[in-house]
Amino acid sequence: MPNFKLPFGVYDTMPETLKFRRELEDKFISLFSRWGYQRIEAPVLSGYDVFRTGVGAVDPSRLFKFGDTDGSMLVMRADMTLPATRIAATKLPPVYPLRLSYAAPSFNLKPEEGGREREFHQAGVELFGVSGAQGDAEVIALAIRALLGAGLTDFRIDIGQVGILRGILANAPISEEDKEELVTLINNKALISEAEFPSLKGLCAPINALMGMYGDESVLDEAEKAIPFKESREALKNLREVYRILQGYGFSEYISFDLGLVNSYSYYSGVVFKGITRHFGAPILGGGRYDHLSEVFGKNIPATGFAIGLTHMLRALEKQGARPKASHADEVLTVPIGKEKEGFFRAEELRKDGRTISVFYGTAEEGKAYGEKIGAISVEVLGEEA
Amino acid sequence: MSTVTVALAKGRLAEKAIELFETCGMDCRSLKEPTRKLVLADESGKFQFIFVKPTDVPIYVENGVADMGICGKDTLLEEDKSVFEMLDLGWGKCKLCIAGYPDIDIDGMNTLRVATKYVRVAEKYFAKREQNIEILKLSGSIELGPVIGLSDVILDIVESGKTLKENGLVVLRDVAESSARLIVNKVSLKTKQDVIRPLVAKMKEGNAL
Numbered sequence: 001m002p003n004f005k006l007p008f009g010v011y012d013t014m015p016e017t018l019k020f021r022r023e024l025e026d027k028f029i030s031l032f033s034r035w036g037y038q039r040i041e042a043p044v045l046s047g048y049d050v051f052r053t054g055v056g057a058v059d060p061s062r063l064f065k066f067g068d069t070d071g072s073m074l075v076m077r078a079d080m081t082l083p084a085t086r087i088a089a090t091k092l093p094p095v096y097p098l099r100l101s102y103a104a105p106s107f108n109l110k111p112e113e114g115g116r117e118r119e120f121h122q123a124g125v126e127l128f129g130v131s132g133a134q135g136d137a138e139v140i141a142l143a144i145r146a147l148l149g150a151g152l153t154d155f156r157i158d159i160g161q162v163g164i165l166r167g168i169l170a171n172a173p174i175s176e177e178d179k180e181e182l183v184t185l186i187n188n189k190a191l192i193s194e195a196e197f198p199s200l201k202g203l204c205a206p207i208n209a210l211m212g213m214y215g216d217e218s219v220l221d222e223a224e225k226a227i228p229f230k231e232s233r234e235a236l237k238n239l240r241e242v243y244r245i246l247q248g249y250g251f252s253e254y255i256s257f258d259l260g261l262v263n264s265y266s267y268y269s270g271v272v273f274k275g276i277t278r279h280f281g282a283p284i285l286g287g288g289r290y291d292h293l294s295e296v297f298g299k300n301i302p303a304t305g306f307a308i309g310l311t312h313m314l315r316a317l318e319k320q321g322a323r324p325k326a327s328h329a330d331e332v333l334t335v336p337i338g339k340e341k342e343g344f345f346r347a348e349e350l351r352k353d354g355r356t357i358s359v360f361y362g363t364a365e366e367g368k369a370y371g372e373k374i375g376a377i378s379v380e381v382l383g384e385e386a
Numbered sequence: 387m388s389t390v391t392v393a394l395a396k397g398r399l400a401e402k403a404i405e406l407f408e409t410c411g412m413d414c415r416s417l418k419e420p421t422r423k424l425v426l427a428d429e430s431g432k433f434q435f436i437f438v439k440p441t442d443v444p445i446y447v448e449n450g451v452a453d454m455g456i457c458g459k460d461t462l463l464e465e466d467k468s469v470f471e472m473l474d475l476g477w478g479k480c481k482l483c484i485a486g487y488p489d490i491d492i493d494g495m496n497t498l499r500v501a502t503k504y505v506r507v508a509e510k511y512f513a514k515r516e517q518n519i520e521i522l523k524l525s526g527s528i529e530l531g532p533v534i535g536l537s538d539v540i541l542d543i544v545e546s547g548k549t550l551k552e553n554g555l556v557v558l559r560d561v562a563e564s565s566a567r568l569i570v571n572k573v574s575l576k577t578k579q580d581v582i583r584p585l586v587a588k589m590k591e592g593n594a595l
Contacts, residue, residue: 112468158576190471215579256576278388278577281450 009111009118020323021121021310025103028123028146028308035142037101037125042083044107048073054296055266056082064109076107081305082293084126089297096129096301103310117311124287124307128294131302133238136271136289137245143275143285143306144254150313151322155277155284156254158214159242160261162268162288163235164223168206170231174199183265186211211260217243219257235270242271263288271304280316284309330356332374334367334381343382350380390433390574390581393447393455395440399566402477403456407433409592410585432581444469444569453574454582460543460564464504470575472586473568475593482507484559485550486532486539492558493517495538501531502541511541511561529553 006012013021029039048065051058064076077083080102088098103123111118125142127135140157147155165186174182178197185192189211192204200207209226213219220243223236239257246255263272268288275285287306294301317323333350335343340361347357358374360367364381371379394400404414413429426435436452443457444467454472460482462471482504484492492498501522502508512519522537524530531537533553543564544550544557568589575582 112466154577156576188469188471191474214576215583258576276573276576278573281448281571281573283573 007118009116011117011119017314021314024150024310024313024317025121025123027149029101029103031146031149032101032123032125032142035099035125035138036097037099037127037142039101039103040084040087041102041104042077042080042087044076044105045074046077046083048075050082050086050296051075051078055290055292056085056296062108062110064107078108079106080104080122080124080307081126081290082296084305085128085293085301085303086297088126088128088303089294089299089301094301097135098128099125100128101125121310122307123310124305126303126305128301128303130304131291133241133245133271135302135304136238136242137249139287139304139306140242140246140255140271140273141249141251143273143287143308144251146308147275147277147285150317152277152279152284152313152316153320154279155275156256157273157275157285158256158258158261159239159271159273160258161235161239161271162262162265163238163270164210164227164232164259165207165262165265167229167232167235168203168210168227171229172200172203179265182207183262186260186262189260213260214258215256217255217257219259223259239271267293273306275306275308277316277320279319280312282312284312284316330377332358332360332367332371332376332379334360334362334364334371334379336363336382337361339382346382388578389427389431390454390578390585391452392433392435393438393443393452393457394435395443395455395457395461396437397440399440399456399458399478400437402475402566406475406589406592410588441465447569447571450571450573452571453578454568454570456566456568458543458564459562459567460504460507462567462569463507463562463564466506468572470570470572471567472570472575473590473593475566475568475589478564478566480543480545480564481557482541482561482564483544483557484511484539484541484561485529485544485555485557487554488556488558490532490538490558492539498539499531499537500539500541501528501537503528504541507561508541529555 033039051063058078063078066074068074084100084102088100092098105119105121107119109118125139127139143157178199182192182197186207191208194201194204206227213222220236220240243255246252261272267290269291270289272288274283276283285306285308289304291302293303333343333347343359347359350357360370367381368379394403404417408414412433415429417426417435424437438446440457441461443455444462444465446452447455447469448467458478497518497520499520499522500508501524503525505521505523508521522531528540528542529549531540532555539558541561550556570582
């Protein structure tokens with residue numbers, strides 16, 4: 001027996017949901033473009049090397065892979081940031097700031113965090129060539145505008161800076177393997193001890209303190225007092241500067257801090273952030289500074305950006321009650337068999353006013369029954385128009 | 387103010403947890419009455435409790451349908467969910483161990499057969515040591531594995547070691563230590579911080595008593 005069930009983690013999108021999602025995507029893309037972010041597309045398929053080299057390397061167990069005709073390996077893209085960076089570094093003239101945006105699906109063979117989507121839709125931006133706090137502040141401000149524009153209430157952008165942790169770890173001879181484990185624990189605010197990490201002698205206290213530093217801007221002062229390292233202090237200074245700019249824009253009410261927020265330690269190089277809302281149990285948006293990603297392509301372009309998870313966003317809006325009512329095929333025009341020509345021109349005339357007209361071919365009774373079944377607001381029978 | 391939902395593992399951990407919540411000033415009378423209800427509220431109505439299978443606590447919390455929960459570290463290691471692990475409550479202490487007959491040479495086996503509930507923990511532990519294993523997933527009476535010849539060793543929690551001893555088995559390796567943990571959803575900690583943060587602080591204090 002053939003099996004027509006979809007593989008796990010991929011879903012069909014029904015007309016109502018798709019309409020809602022596309023409207024949301026269009027809103028984001030048009031906002032991004034008004035801020036100068038030009039939309040790009042990239043192929044879903046990519047050579048393997050792009051996704052296994054440098055700081056952008058993806059855990060191979062998370063990549064969909066195929067053999068190409070010449071025996072080399074093809075993968076499906078794991079995110080849009082890497083293709084965008086490839087395009088910025090190898091295809092576009094090096095004139096900065098360079099602003100790119102996208103709305104597209106990416107793929108994850110073995111999803112772990114939250115939702116079980118293996119094909120996930122994101123809308124996002126990448127800002128290339130602005131290394132200072134202005135760049136981070138711009139993308140965070142744009143993220144706030146995007147969420148406001150989508151009609152989301154009760155959200156905030158939770159900000160951290162990976163340089164704070166980097167400054168602490170610069171003083172410890174910790175192995176790469178231990179570092180990975182350590183970052184997972186820090187991201188989970190699970191306190192660490194010297195018994196687990198002997199190489200962190202004397203550093204567990206500031207790291208544990210860092211995990212507890214979340215909330216309003218007072219945590220920045222707390223960190224200043226608790227963490228003496230030079231690189232950490234520079235990172236804090238940068239974070240304060242980003243906050244100062246955002247305050248100036250009038251956005252402080254949307255900002256909170258979590259200095260224990262690291263996400264991916266090797267990937268991110270500065271400010272990192274997540275968008276969270278009361279209406280959903282996982283982040284709806286994530287981003288940060290990734291100055292070293294372009295090194296994969298032999299360039300050195302500072303960069304920052306974010307991506308909005310569209311499924312999470314839709315669920316949050318739904319939960320908040322902001323999902324518009326379905327409006328499918330508002331009106332049905334019933335055309336008796338043999339009257340196709342008259343029916344066609346009548347429908348065209350009605351559509352001119354921007355109305356949505358679906359044609360039913362058959363008798364008045366059949367047309368009426370069909371209209372009722374699909375929930376059409378009015379049913380007109382050709383030749384009986386009011 | 388929105389309600390905070392707490393997921394508790396049915397059984398001993400839940401009893402200890404309710405005691406702790408009472409120390410923190412919560413009126414938990416309704417939770418102690420015998421009932422088959424799976425969702426209960428405290429007297430103030432600010433908190434709602436759901437009672438779930440111990441291994442399911444992390445998934446409720448990760449998805450945010452429960453804002454916080456209490457479960458063993460062994461469950462967290464096995465389920466590997468993205469949640470904040472806020473407090474080590476210290477109770478329910480046990481060890482995850484590899485056990486078997488005393489004469490078995492673990493490293494000398496070509497393919498070691500491991501009976502366990504902790505499939506992910508076992509895979510990770512032996513992958514790190516580059517040892518080939520065959521996992522036999524069981525959901526109870528794990529000790530039977532080596533006794534009846536299903537497996538060479540087991541990977542399981544050991545509290546007193548009594549069951550092992552009575553079956554002639556010994557602890558061969560310690561894998562990890564476990565105790566009850568307070569876990570919190572990564573978004574709820576921030577969006578409901580007015581309720582959750584003071585509660586976590588009180589629980590830390592109350593637990594130390």
